[in-house]
Amino acid sequence: MPVHPEAVIHPTAIVEDGAVVGPGCRIGPYCVLGPEVELAREVTLHSHVAVAGVTRIGAGTVIFPFASIGHAPQDLKYAGERVELVIGERNRIREHVTMSPGTAGGGGVTRVGDDNLFMMSTHVAHDCVVGSRVVMANNATLAGHCVVEDNVILGGLAAVHQFVRLGRGAMIGGLSGVVADVIPFGSVMGERAFLAGLNLVGLKRAKAERAQIHGLRNAFGEIFEGDGTLQDRARRVGERHAENPLVQEVVRFVISETSRSFTLPAD
Structure with missing residues (x-):
């Protein structure tokens, strides 16, 4: 049965035929799930969450109102090909967050690990790979094809250029524009970010x-x-x-x- 009998779904929510909803899931008012969405056990979608495309969301993840998850990537080369978004377990995805699936040119999959916090209005673009225990503060954004290793913190309004890698444990200051790779444990800041030293606090x-x-x-x-x-x-x-x-x-x-x-x- 695609929708587990233990799932709690508000009567105003739309769960299209084919969607998989695991045991213990809670789907709030006015949420919309597309036909190829899969929710593992105990996923919570608060009101007005829209999940589309070939999207898998791991156990215990919580998504807050007005998040847009799995809709077509913001890439002019995208031509409607079948692509995926895979989100791990126990993530907290706050209001107005957007996450895109991959593209054919980038491998077709956007991947997000476990135990991450995506604060309000953050964006994970197509073909990104985000590790675990990452924090993206309000309005931080990742362009396409970025790699964010475990335990990275991005300050509010930080913006990361496409194809940039952020090494494990890096700290990205708020309002920073990051256009080049950041070494593991590096601390960067600035309108055009420079390497200010090491993230000693994180270490x-x-x-x-x-x-x-x-x-x-x-x-x-x-x-x-x-x-x-x-x-x-x-x-x-x-x-x-x-x-x-x-x-x-x-x-x-x-x-x-x-x-x-x-x-x-x-x-």
């Missing part, structure tokens, strides 16, 4: 070892100053700090393939 909250944090601070200066290319310096730093997993994570990020440049410290 301490994550209970990183003090010696590893100290080593990462030393490595930070070595990577972004000196002779050779950024990648060359990162490789040398990786050799000198072979036993520090935080440094190794940053080094791997810097030397991996990317279509963007890197957000650098201010001159």
